[in-house]
Amino acid sequence: MTAMGAEGEIVARAKNDLARRRGISPERIFLRHAETVTWPDASLGCPLPNRMYAQVLTPGYRLVLTDGITDYEYHTDNFGRVVFCRAVDPSNTI
């Protein structure tokens, strides 16, 4: 999937997830940043402490979304898996 694809389906999926979490319309969420990343394993860089993960390098994207107040980091693979990673201080985002 190309960066355009990331702007499309994957970003839309991330926006919809954040909108649901925040209880706001997806139209109020904007993409601040997108970059391609090779994640070290199937956790896509956001491992949970009680889980184990397949130890395979996984290409995908790091997305930073914003609702205008807070930034939110999403990690994805190239085939539609989108993981909410964390809320981040906007002053620290790229």
Place this chain on the structure above:
Amino acid sequence: MKLARITLIFGLIASLLFVAGPTFGAGNGDAQNFAPDRVLVKFRAGTDLATRQTVHSRHGGLVLSEIPQLGIQVVRVPRGEVLQKAAAYKREKAIEFVEPDFIANAIEIPSDPYLANQWDLDKIQAQEAWNITTGNASVTIAILDTGVDQDHEDLRDKIVANKNFTTSSTVDDLYGHGTHVAGIAAASTNNGIGIAGVGYNCSIMNVKVLDDSGSGYYSWIANGIIWAADNGAKVINMSLGGSSSSSTLESAINYAWSKGVVIVAAAGNNGNTKPVYPAYYSNCIAVAATDESDAKASFSTYGTWVDVAAPGVNILSTLPNHKNRIGILNYGYLSGTSMATPHVAGLAGLVWATPYGTSNANVRSRIESTADPIAGSGTYWQYGRINGYKAVAPQDTGEPNKMHIQSITMALKKTGLYTYALATITVVDANDKPVAGATVSGHWSGATTDSDSGTTNGTGQVTVQSNGVRRARSGTTFTFTVDNVSLTGWTYDSANNVETSDSITVP
């Protein structure tokens, strides 16, 4: 179509047959690699025809032909008694050596068409290993992972069990990871399709402990370990890891180890030294990843807690023949310690099929102790990058460094009024090969009393001469007794002497 490159492996097969301890088949793992009814015999120089015929007669041998340039006879012996007859011939003083008529084996290149793209198998000398053993289907490798594609052309015939400990609705592999791992460990090999798997003939047990997104709870994995151990797995492969230690997980590992299972786990892809579980537990073989240049993969976790390394960069293997999260169908390349780990698991399967496969501790030790000490060994990982051939090949027993006396031949020499005795001592190694340069010392008794010593020549022989006895009468006896044989780097194995003392009497 099978391709083959002919490689003479006389030396290898000979060592397989004559080392002490385990005996090995070769090629298909069972067949003996020598003619069933022939041995090659060489008599010592100067052995007369009558003696040769007597020896052959004693052992039922019939000379079929000769290789005159080498002084070697091709001798027919009763079918199926080659090793027994060879041993019997070897005990004859007149024999310099005897050996089976070995088959010059062809190292078969498996017919899998993608083998040429599997650099990893060359790196670990898998094909050389397969010439010694191709494992067998009774050795089951449990793949604790995201499932295994159930009808993949290169895997379906290898899967002997399926079990699902996740919330997924299927034992199939919707992610793709488990199918890739399974192929590296034990894809159907020499079947004219796809890739070759390290474990060649070993079977696959599909234990799904990671869900369709590639993650799993520790409890799923602990359950999978216990189930695999209870259901006949000889090897457990876990190309997975987490950052938290867990008593439950470690208990499951220890349980499987106590049931005799070899457990292999990925060291992780964090590029640092932080422990990754379950690989960090002492009863797991922790596996780091290396590249085609035998360098540590940049992503690989490393450290002295990691046991071995194996290829883990751009590894070609099987992928599901249906939609999956890897996004590639049937075959593809992946990187990670996930890919390194099943190389070790497959090799463990092969080692189980050799005489070294007497316990999980032995199998593990064999893999670790035979690893190639590539750069980073002792730092990035303890032992080195695994070497399949060395792991399944017989080890050097050290026997050639022991020597003993094969014979003492006595003779009389008369010069004028004096009679002398000559003692010719032959020193050989554990394989009855002559030992040159050994110092033989001993003493004379009977007719004379003095000490003598000398150094063996290229045929392992040295002759010492007694003091002369003037006007020796009939019945005078000379006796020579060897007191010691010494040579730097060798051990005098006097317990194995055919004789230590010999006498001759004046007629």
